[in-house]
Amino acid sequence: MSSIVDLHPISRRSLLSGMVATSALVLLHPFSVRAAANQAHLRLMETTDIHVNVFPYDYYADKPNDTMGLARTAAIIDSIRAEANNSLLIDNGDFLQGNPMGDYMAYERGMKEGDIHPVIKAMNVLGYDVGTLGNHEFNYGLDYMFKVVGGSNFPYICANLTKGQLASDPKRDDLFFKPYVIVERKIRDGAGTESLIKIGFIGFVPPQIMLWDIKNLEGKAQTRDIVEAAKAWVPAMKEDGADIVVALSHSGIDGAAPTERMENASLYLAGIDGIDAIFTGHQHLVFPGPKSWDGIANADPLKGTLSGKPTVMAGFWGSHLGLIDLLLERDGNSWKIADFTAEARSIYHRDDKKKVVADVADKQEVIEAAKAEHQATLTYVRTPVGKTSAPLYSYFSLVADDPSVQVVSQAQTWYIKSMLKDTEYKNLPVLSAAAPFKAGGRGGADYYTDVPAGDIAIKNVADLYLYPNTVQAVVITGNQVKNWLEMSAGMFNQIDAGSRDATLLNTDFPSYNFDVIDGVTYEIDLSQPRKYDNDGQTINPHSNRIQKLQFDGKPIDPSQKFVVVTNNYRAGGGGKFPEIASDKVVFVAPDTNRDVIVRYIIEEGTINPSADSNWGFKPLPGTTAVFESGPKAKQYLAAVKGVKIEEAGDGTEGFALFRLVL
CATH class of the missing domain: 3.60.21.10 (Metallo-dependent phosphatases)
Structure with a gap:
């Protein structure tokens, strides 16, 4: 040696x-x-x-x-x-x-x-x-x-x-x-x-x-x-x-x-x-x-x-x-x-x-x-695969329903419905879990997805989904869906009602663990403490940040079963989400999430990634919180749905500061 x-x-x-x-x-x-x-x-x-x-x-x-x-x-x-x-x-x-x-x-x-x-x-x-x-x-x-x-x-x-x-x-x-x-x-x-x-x-x-x-x-x-x-x-x-x-x-x-x-x-x-x-x-x-x-x-x-x-x-x-x-x-x-x-x-x-x-x-x-x-890589990433009718950006992906996360969920849902159509799970409702990968943080003030309307190339798909994860699906109950979202809500600090310009984001919580689940609607109550720590351990058992969780317009049934499509990292226990592990997996795809997004775009020709505002924050009158995003986020302020966001000056290390009005 x-x-x-x-x-x-x-x-x-x-x-x-x-x-x-x-x-x-x-x-x-x-x-x-x-x-x-x-x-x-x-x-x-x-x-x-x-x-x-x-x-x-x-x-x-x-x-x-x-x-x-x-x-x-x-x-x-x-x-x-x-x-x-x-x-x-x-x-x-x-x-x-x-x-x-x-x-x-x-x-x-x-x-x-x-x-x-x-x-x-x-x-x-x-x-x-x-x-x-x-x-x-x-x-x-x-x-x-x-x-x-x-x-x-x-x-x-x-x-x-x-x-x-x-x-x-x-x-x-x-x-x-x-x-x-x-x-x-x-x-x-x-x-x-x-x-x-x-x-x-x-x-x-x-x-x-x-x-x-x-x-x-x-x-x-x-x-x-x-x-x-x-x-x-x-x-x-x-x-x-x-x-x-x-x-x-x-x-x-x-x-x-x-x-x-x-x-x-x-x-x-x-x-x-x-x-x-x-x-x-x-x-x-x-x-x-x-x-x-x-x-x-x-x-x-x-x-x-x-x-x-x-x-x-x-x-x-x-x-x-x-x-x-x-x-x-x-x-x-x-x-x-x-x-x-x-x-x-x-x-x-x-x-x-x-x-x-x-x-x-x-x-x-x-x-x-x-x-x-x-x-050769430049040629590879510049190859067009389709079009988008609206911009794809992730500047507000941690504070509002977001088009860059939305298109991932749309592609995953499209794919898994086809894969499960002839299986025992074909009649179960399908939900999709996706998280923003490029959301600033340690990556810096330019570390965001920003794809203009028009042609989408492979480089844009790689930008939407950074990792070569493969698609997997789990079957879980409505109660486990709620706890999944409770874990994701660790992205936010607790905010006292009536406080002004409190710090919104928990910088110790990775953005890739902030899963948004599409197919249900819900609100996040920031006045309550987080239920789980970063390791998925219960620290506030009586906390219920996730409010008004509904499926098909009705309160979710805690015992109803759902197929949730995600990636191999999350389905295998990555992020330590409560009760989400390989024993819940019912489908392991041979395809990467990126490939699924490419195939979805090719199939659709032109995609419509507009966010459907299926989640938001519970109103807290008289309360504001601040967060950082890239300076280029300002151009998309008017397009954000479901929340009120204002400019709040300069942040640190090249970031811009924004105010969320709750």
Whole structure:
């Protein structure tokens, strides 16, 4: 599990040539400068959640975007390498799916013998040392994933993904990948003496892939709890001679009490003896960073530590490069950490007017590596499939019935009625659950669907539905429909009647869990507390935010059965909605939700996505609440039905502020 590579110190010539885009001279990190005779500086660099964003280009909007792209991250990798005498580069997963280039490669182009995926081409150019897997690596199936990673010039590791049932001892699991690698490097200390160091890397994937991608993994794979796997393998790494152990954790940071098979387990991973540093991901956040991490015990978002150990989460789509700098000190025949710093360095900033300003230019070798696939993807996403009679936008999708969600529900309902017409469920009423995927939030002020009336291309369908989920249907009762909506209503903060400009949206609640159910009508009473927390646990059992829930113009019968069409993520238990799990599934489609939308549009020729206002808020006289949306939302204010919304000034980070009159 080892490889020896000479890592030579940066020469004066290479230092002078390592200039950032602003032409400022790159200076060595203080650890490289001050290292004593028995000390050496080691820089560890991370990318995470690239999601096939090799180019700084938003295929959904069909325009360049300065906040993304591995070609941009690559430019700061070059300059950041020049700041350190010794460095290694890792990727922390979710590189294979997430934009139309990923779908084009998987569904249109395919991977033939000898082909190398464009994201792997780009990573090979940059000289990665090791990578681990994220949950989205499994979206296209195991065979496809193995073909892709087979083209890499660096190893992939994963300690908690098995080929079959879990063994009694994690170390006896039949793993798809090596659980860890130990990279042996020659590093030069402050006196110029070369010594050998063994750096161990161990990788982890969220166990929830067995829910999220059950269609690809059932009967073929299994996952083990992250912390359980680490406790077994980290001592083995030490026995194998690792001086330093670095966890590549495609798992976020959650301050909740530890649970079995925890999705975001990095905080508790950091508590394991023997782990020295952690790279995290999955949550699309930045650590060390802002207020998102306030109040989490044993997490220091200023210093960048979990349980006192250096930790980084490097954003998403190439927005940041994660850096952990270690000042290492000889301890007998091995090395220990004497000091460290942690940082997530951005590829852009915002000026005083909140406009995005690129801090680096493209690295041309990366651009060239994926240029042909980029051009093919542009052709792919620009292919028209039909027309829409009205604009499709998601600026108000969290506060009003919305055309971008409406068309998804229309397509799902059209599809499932056809699929079930000759089954035992043909006479059950059909409801459709859909959520907005592009609704601002962490994606930024431009992260919204905005398709004008007229032609609809594949890029627009991908914009409506970001993920390659497949259609599934569940059969549930009217009472379970209500609880589904109660869970969705966690999107909103409790608002006191009569209050003015209270904050409406719960920023800890993901927009993709805000399901709107079409086929029923209902109101949401914001004066009541949420019934469930984000994990689907009852916290206010007597709360009833969902009011006037009706089917066919009458109060819903709690015991009546309904078919609810949704996606494999939700039907399999994703989002932890009460009583919604795989045991309720009655139909598993071979088609993705995106494909269903395309086929629906082709069938209809011209679609009418106008929202039917089947849901809204219970009136609270004298009450207003505020929320943020993209500045372009203003042009659609007059078209919003069922609610009264006013402009309320500027928001933060480029957003605009709006007022909901209740």
